[in-house]
Amino acid sequence: MRKPKSFEEGSAALQQVLDQLSDPATPLDKAIKLYSDAAGLIAYCNETLEHARLEMERIDLSLPHSSSTEPAGEEDILA
Template sequence: MKKEMTFEAADTELDAILAELSDSETPLDRSLVLYARAAELIAFCNETLQKAQITIDEIDAKNAGKQE
């Protein structure tokens, strides 16, 4: 069973990909594979952040309702 990706793990993997892409020794074929993986990770991170923002907004709305 595959372990579920976390935001932190995706961020760490993106850092590693960036380092490898920044290396002028990285072959073009490998760079394309890395670029594709980075795009997947960025999409995952954006989705995770959007979900977190929705949760924060819900908590804020609930707390605002209690203060009235």
């Protein structure tokens, strides 16, 4: 299986693999290959989400008032 180009593509591919795995007509040898594909797609999606989380944290740290753990109020946004 080729590496997805985006999280959305990886997520869609994973859903297709899971659909095939849940089909009782899927032969065992194909199910094992699908299971391997699913594991790779899950790893890719998790890595992509972790990268996005770290990027959002980096952005948050660069904002003024980033030390506050409370959500910004309307007055903070308009200031």
